[in-house]
Amino acid sequence: MRVFLGIELPEDVKQSLQSLPKQPSEARWQTNEQLHLTLNFIGEVDNDTLETLRHRLQSPPLEPVSLRLKGVNVFGSPKHPKALWAMVEPAALLQHWHHTLRDRLEAVGLEQDDRDFQPHVTLARFGRKAVSVEEFLKANEEYLSPSFTAEKLCLFASHLSDEGARYEVIERFPVGTL
Known part of the structure; x- marks a missing residue:
């Protein structure tokens, strides 16, 4: 199973993102069901590793964090993009989540990317x-989503197909429960 850790977005934030203009039309725009915030990509795991991971994530040492999406950016260049994305603030708190989770993943033998x-x-x-x-x-540099609080860490499964990826929440872990 192909899995990753992330945060579900509230419906009002998804609707706000979906209200952005779908230009250029050559892009493969994410559907409401595909919108999420990835924290740590894990990759393919077997059932034993998945169970170990679930156990290890029961009490993530994280505190709930208030977030919002602010502005847009591009991976690649504006003239040859790979992906369009919305920026998240405060980024530093999510970087802390990412690094803490990376340490937990590595502790169970799941190598993590150092990028x-x-x-x-x-x-x-x-x-x-x-x-x-x-x-x-240029048109969306001032984009601002509704604020929301990330109170749960999600373990997602990623199902790839010709129509794009479908993401499924396998389990939700409350944060701040230590």
């Missing part, structure tokens, strides 16, 4: 064709 973590919500993905998103970035 810098940039908290974000993916809005759209692009193929190899060069498409400009400069207008989208």
Whole structure:
């Protein structure tokens, strides 16, 4: 099973994101069901590892955090994007969550990527064709979502298909329960 840790977005935040213009049309825009905030990608795990992981996550040493999405950005370049995304603030608190969870994952033998973590919500993905998103970035630089509190850590399963990824919450873990 392909899994990752993340945060579910409240419905009002999803609706706010869905109200952004779907331009350029060449993008593969995320559906309401696909919108989430990834904290730690884990990858393929077997059932034994999944059970160990579930046990290890029962009491994440995390505190609830108030968040909002503010502005948009791009992975790749504005003239050749790989993905459009909404920025998350305060990023430093989610970076703390990410690093704490990374340590827990590594403690059960799940290697983690050492790249810098940039908290974000993916809005759209692009193929190899060069498409400009400069207008989208400029038009939505002041985007601001409703505030929300992340009170649960979610273990997601990712199911890949030709129609895109489908994400399923396997389990929710309350935070701040130590």
